[in-house]
Amino acid sequence: MFVTVLYIVSYTNRNSNAILQVQHLSSFFCNTRSSSNNFTDIVSLDDYWDWLQTIFVTGIRIQPWYNGGSVGNMTDFLNDKSNRIIGWSLMRQLRLSRNSSCRVPPAFRTLIDSCKDSYSFSDEERQSYAPGWLSTTNINYTISIRNSFIYRSSDELDSYVYWGNHGTYSSGGFVYEFLGNFDEIQENLTLLRNLTWIDERSRAVMIQLNLYNPNVKLYTSVTLLVEILSTGEVFPSFRIDPFQMYTEFHDFSSIFYMVIAIIYILFIVYFTFIEIYSIYKLKKKYFRKMRSYIEWCMISCSWAGVGVYISRYNEAQRIGRYFNSTNGFQYINFQFATYLNDVLTFLLGFCCFSGTIRLLQLFEIYPRVNIFSRTLHRGFKEIAAFTMMYFLLFSAFVILFYLLFVSKMISCSSILLTAGMLFEMILLKFDTTDLQDADPFLGPFVFTLFIYFCVLVCFTMFIVIIIDHFRHVRSEIRNKETKQPSILAFIIGDISKRLGLGNASAKVHPQQSPAIVITRSDPPTPIEQLPSKLDELILALDRVHTICKRLDEMFGLEGNGTLIDATFHPQQRRRRKKHVVY
Known part of the structure; x- marks a missing residue:
């Protein structure tokens, strides 16, 4: 029942329309279905400006319907006429300061004046400028243009640190806000391009906007990032995060979800007390069981998930109050809410993982069903030793590939990427053409x-280790003398006894195991031959005893030569009885 409740809680936290929202917005903003002005194909700053002034600006300002009809009060929607912009969009730039740590080598200082290093928090520009990155100017520009050259902190922007593919970027920066109608935005972007708002010191330019789709009741955080590397490469990437803020308890389904959540919390409280009591009773023995760690993984993730859910609910309330007070005409950042939703999804995933593993405990009564865990438990030391050996060998090859091809293959440009490439080789999904092109011999x-x-x-080696321990576990199960009861008969019998439907003294008959014929390919050991040899010895002694008895009956003599009646002799009768018992 607990696993069912856990699955319901995890499922209701997800929305099946989320993937459709991601696909729609990725093709809408990135123009992935077209070969021209595709965001993912940007390789230069000119390509980025072209995409910005054509695809992006056209998308964030709603246009009339296809038949020329008016859009009415949907002026704050995207041009897809389904997603409403919460606040407005902004474009934030992070750039290097003029006093960066990069120094030109002495041999080239007569030819090269300066150099630009990679982005770092210590070298970030935090000084404000006039338009054109000048100290002062006499030209009168609009407020949007002047503000785009003024540095703004994270407190002013209500933003957070962002992790890109090639660096981690701070929460401040120089910001341009997409305010005004379509023509005004186009004019401002053209002016920013002429003023070189993005130049050789720029290292990251990200566009952030937050949406709400009332049709599927999904909030969406969209981030379009362009990283400008110190090598001159422009690397685009995007992230679209749809999520549900909270559940409004106004219908049967939402009330049912609230009841399920309360039951889930009660289960977690119960399991917590049970595990604490088990620690108190078993002491050190408790930590020798793998089941204990699985239980605490589930309990820890569950309590952490409850805390994150409350934090996300509070963040949703804060955003809702701010949205109502500003009527949606102020910028609202969903970045923190997105992080909370990602953490909650992570915790719920591990809760479901641990809870599903707990189901294996129901099959402990059946050794054949539980043979997987018994095999791992029996061969734990050998498997652990093999894992350590394999990890060292794999790490050696990761270092080898990284040092040989770090400057020749993009898949070997970092340790993590190299490890991922080797995992693809293990799965035989790697194309060796890249290795051969990098080095015809070494590759x-x-x-x-x-x-x-x-x-x-x-x-x-690993398969041999598993098979060896599996064979021993299977032999132990087959040679086990105690018979396992049928779990179905046990449950039915127990319920019948408790309800008084059957005989209380009736016992559950054990399930008769069928005879098993074991065919062996290897010769039996002397220990295994001992029972059969003993049987042969007993049969031989029995034959010798029978022959001796017949001889006595034939001659009818005792040791002193006196004729006696062998049939009624007391000692012969006792010997016969002993023989029968034996």
């Missing part, structure tokens, strides 16, 4: 070494 050579040692040798 195929190190690839062959990696496949031989990490795939053929190590995987064969």
Whole structure:
């Protein structure tokens, strides 16, 4: 029942329309379905300005319907006429200061005046300028243009640190706000382009906007990032995060969700007390069981999820109050709410993972069903030793590939990317053409070494370890003398006894295990031959005893030569009885 409640809580936190919202907005803003002005194909700053003035600006300002009809009161919607902009969009730039730490080598100082380093928090520009990155100017510009050259802190922008593909960027920066109608925005962007608002010191330009789709009741945070590397490359990326802020308890489904959430919390309280009591009773023995760590993983993630859900609910209330007070005409940042939603999704995922593993405890009564965990438990030391050995070998190959091809292959440009490439090799999903192009000899050579040692040798060793322990566990199960009761018969019998429907003294008959014929390919050991040899010895002694008895009956003599009646002799009768018992 607990796992069912957990699944319901996790499922209601997700929305099946989220992936459709992501697909729609990615094609709407990034123009991914077109070969021209595609955001993901941007390779220069000129391409970025062209995309900004054509695709993006056209998308954030609603146009008349296809038949020329008026859009009415939908002026704050995107041009898709489905998503409303909350506040307005802004474009934030992070750039290097003029006193950056980059220094030109002495041999080139006569030819090169200055250099620009990669972005870092310490080298970020935090000084305000006049339009054109000048100290002063006599030209009268609009407020939007003048404000775009003024540095603004994170407190003013209500923004947070952002993680890109090539760096981590601070929460401040120089901001241009997309205010006004379509023609005014186009004029401002043209002026910013002429004033070189994005120049050689720019390192990141991100566009942030927040949306609400009333049709599917989804909030969406959109971030379009362009990273300008110190090598001169322009690297575009985007992130679209749809999420549900909170549930309004006004219908049956929402009230049902609230009841399920309360039941879930009660379950977590109960499991917490049970585990604390188990620690008190078992002491050190408690921590020797893998089940204990799985329980605490589920309990910790559950309590953390409750805290994050409350924080997300408070953040939703704050955004709602601010939106109502400003009528939606002030910029509202969803970045913190997006982070909370990601953390909540992460915690719920691990809760479902741990809760599902707990279901294996129901099958402990059946050794054959529980053979997987019994095999891992029996071979834990060998598997742990093999894992350590394989990790060291894999790390050695990661370092080798990284040092050999760091400047020749994009998939080897970092340690993590190199490790990912080697995992693809293990799965045999890697194209060796890139390695061969990087180095005609070293590429195929190190690839062959990696496949031989990490795939053929190590995987064969791992399979042998598992098979060996699996064989022993299976033999223990087959040779176990105690018979396992049928769980279905046990449950039915127990319910019948408690309800008084059956005989209270009736016992549940154990399930008769069918006879198993074990076919072996290897010869039996002397210990295994001992029972059969003992049976043969007993049969031989029995035959000898029978022969001796017949001889006595034939001659009818005792040891002193006196004729006796062998049939009614007391000692012979006792010997016969002993033989029968034996």
